[in-house]
Amino acid sequence: MATAVATAIRHRRHLALSLSLRYNLAVVALLVAFLLLHAPPRAGAQPLPWQLCNATSGNYTEGSAYQANVRALASALPANASSSRALFAEGAAGTAPDVVYAVALCRGDTNASSCAACLAAAFDTAQQLCAFNRRATLFNDPCILRYSDQDILANVTDNRGMFVAWNYNNVSAAKVAAYDAASGRLVNATADYAAADPVRRFGTGEVGSDDATYPRIFSLAQCTPDMSEADCRSCLGDIIRRMTPKYFVGKPGGRVFGVRCNFRFEAYSFFSGRPLLQLSGPSPPPANMTPPVTSEGRTRHRTGRILAITLPIAGAALAFIALTCFCFRRKRTPANKASSLPFSTNPDDIQSIDSLLLDLSTLRAATDNFADRNKLGEGGFGAVYKGVLSEGQEIAVKRLSQSSRQGIEELKTELVLVAKLRHKNLVSLVGVCLEGDEKLLVYEYMPNKSLDTILFDYEKSKDLDWGKRLKIVSGVARGLQYLHEDSQLRVVHRDLKASNVLLDFDHNPKISDFGLAKLFEWDQTQDVTSHIAGTYGYMAPEYAMRGQYSVKSDAFSFGVMILEIVTGRRNSSFSNSEQSIDLLSLVWEHWTTGTIEELLDPAMRGRSADDLLKLINIGLLCVQDNPADRPTMSAVSVMLSSETFSVQAPSRPTFCIQETDSAADTDLYSSAFRSTGDSKTRSVASPNEVSLTELEPR
The missing domain is CATH 1.10.510.10 (Transferase(Phosphotransferase) domain 1)
Known part of the structure; x- marks a missing residue:
């Protein structure tokens, strides 16, 4: 009897240990799955494709009407997408309760044959990785596929279900702020470009970086072409704002995969062809002038410290001398020559504005010497005139009153801001003229006025x-x-x-x-x-x-x-x-x-x-x-x-x-x-x- 009891106790302990081990393994498996979904692995650890399977939506069975509808879409959508200008297709097959909806999108820089092959493989892969799931999403290069028993075609802004991945390398600590600013500017500009593309909703871009390790940054952004420009920019803006601070700070590259919109940036070129958008970046960093450390390390390090102190001082002195000469020359500039800005501003602002400078004679000819018949309106600080440039472009010239000093700050603000901002729903600055006592801003002409x-x-x-x-x-x-x-x-x-x-x-x-x-x-x-x-x-x-x-x-x-x-x-x-x-x-x-x-x-x-x-x-x-x-x-x-x-x-x-x-x-x-x-x-x-x-x- 005692032996039987002992055997039973040992058996229960073994069973409890086995159940505990299985439970712990299940917890670990769930944790790994969660981390894979919400914090994607380092590049190369989990190669594409990436899939999202929704087992909670129910399954279909082998030989069912639902499976037949999935296969019908698999035979039609790859050809439809690859033959379209936008490399995009959507469709539905069957009737309720077995209707299947699908969205298929290929990257804008791929070709028709690669698009068709990728989508055909995506249907097969999705049915393998998400076996018999009624809803599946597959992300791959260069295509994205989603099918579902829900009407995913009805709401083009539904971008739920995304993968986020990033480069596990780090930008050097001293360069993080500059690199993040450059990559952020590029990603947003590329998103604007993609949203404004009426056919493909696709854009690629490039910008220079002041990081010697990563001298160039490349980016890509895309939405499904059935989205409006506003929806596309809103979708991209949302994932850029939410994902960038969380995952991409100090990282040389990263991507967000969403069915309706996605973006990517890297420190290397990863798309086909030349970038559609090129932003000006900082000049390449100068060569390292610090003497190498040798056996005479102390002397050379001391020399380096001396240079580090004296060179900036000498540079500041030279800059002061140059500025003094510039101001002296400016005072002697004839009234009919373009002068500098009538207010202080920073060098970046001056560089933005210098490229927009127009001659006063050009604007006088365009407006017939500011004739009253060309006046569009007048306010407390001046008047606005319609004009036509020699190449035929219609313009609106805002002319600050010469008798008033009011509005200088407003002129400065508007000049600097409009020169930097670019959007289809902001008025475009054509140029600026600052000669003698004249201060003029030149805009695109709006035929329907205000x-x-x-x-x-x-x-x-x-x-x-x-x-x-x-x-x-x-x-x-x-x-x-x-x-x-x-x-x-x-x-x-x-x-x-x-x-x-x-x-x-x-x-x-x-x-x-x-x-x-x-x-x-x-x-x-x-x-x-x-x-x-x-x-x-x-x-x-x-x-x-x-x-x-x-x-x-x-x-x-x-x-x-x-x-x-x-x-x-x-x-x-x-x-x-x-x-x-x-x-x-x-x-x-x-x-x-x-x-x-x-x-x-x-x-x-x-x-x-x-x-x-x-x-x-x-x-x-x-x-x-x-x-x-x-x-x-x-x-x-x-x-x-x-x-x-x-x-x-x-x-x-x-x-x-x-x-x-x-x-x-x-x-x-x-x-x-x-x-x-x-x-x-x-x-x-x-x-x-x-x-x-x-x-x-x-």
Whole structure:
């Protein structure tokens, strides 16, 4: 009996030990799987392809209708994608409950045969690695494949399910900041290029680095071509912002694989052909001038220290002498020669501007010596003239008044910012002229002038149908998103309004007038000023009353403009009419009583009520009292482009009843050159109990 009991105890201990070992192995396996998914291995440790299998969605069986539908797509999509200009195909096969949806994308630098071969292999590999799973994703070079029993074709912005990988080498500690800045600038610029490509949504780029180990950086960005430009830039911007600080700081290369958008950067060329985008980079570092260490190490190290001290001093002295000579020569420069800037700025700014210098004689000829018939508008700081350059390009010339010293800081700000910023929804700077007493900025000419000249004109506004108005709203949102989140600078405009949105021939909007703009550091969220400048009626309450401004201040101005676009009414028009209520109050009143259609501009009627209510909803969210409750511009872009996203209900906004100048705002390009008059502002605050969760697709 005792022997039997002992045997039973030993058997139970052995069984417990076996179960414990199996449990621990299972835990380790799950942990390894989690790490492989969320922190990909070093390059080469797990070669491509990488797969994502969703076992929780259920399985199909051998010989089932679902398997037949997967195989039908496998025979059709590789040929469809490889024969398309964009190397992209999507499709569905079968009927519910066995319908299969698929998306197939090849890299923009590959050829048709490689694309077809990669996708054909991807279907086979996915069915092996994700055996009988109803949902599978396969990432490979040069193709990406996803099939699912869910309708993945309905939402082109759904980029869930990604792989992140990075180079396990490290950039030298002394070079990390410079390398990360160069790679970040390149990645964002390449994303802009890809988003702007109307056919492939694909871009490659190259930039120089000041790291001798990694002298060049290369990048690639791509979206599925069925995405709009705004959706593509939003998708890329999201993964760049979220993944870069977490995984790529101090790394010479990395990539994010997503089905709808992806990007990659490396310290070597990894794509076919020449880069589509080339950014100027720093000059190669000078040769190492420190004497080699020999047996006379102490003497040579001492010599090196002496050189390290004296050379910078000598360089500074030479720079001072050169600057003195430059200033002396500048004083002797004839009035008809281009002079230096009439203000101090840094060397990078000067280099950006020097390439844009134009002769005064050229602009006099273009504008017929600034003839009155060519005047487009006039503000407190000067006038704007239409002109035509000798090669036929139409331009708008902003001319600072010679009799006024006002606006120099605004001119400097606008000149430096617009020279550095490049986006299809920002007005482009053609050139600058600074000769004698003349200070002129030259922009691309916008044939449809500014939004306010059409929107608030009874006859002209009839031409602004729903499609054009939505295009304007979406374009301005993209331009602000670029300023706030996606450009190499972080800019708060501070004077966004209808008169500062210019329209090209096709009514594409371009934000103008950066004279009041402010630069933010990347970790800065807001700032305070004692000098309130801008336009009442568009100012956020925290800025108008306390001088606090941020990207959410621009969101408020954007919201006011949305409500103006939908109603065709100026926010300030009621102070000069029989009504004593401002536009925000009026919209809110009709919103809560369900009579919003009474406020719609006649050109907007006949459009889907859901579309209109959604746009007004977004406008009201943007004018919330608390800046934290206003959406970011990337969130706005998602709201505008998504058909299925549920927009949060707004709460009652702050209403500001203002007494303003009755003079019409007729300046098209130069509101930043207008002196700001005093305005009395009364505000009535209301409680805000609703917060907005900023969108972050996962």
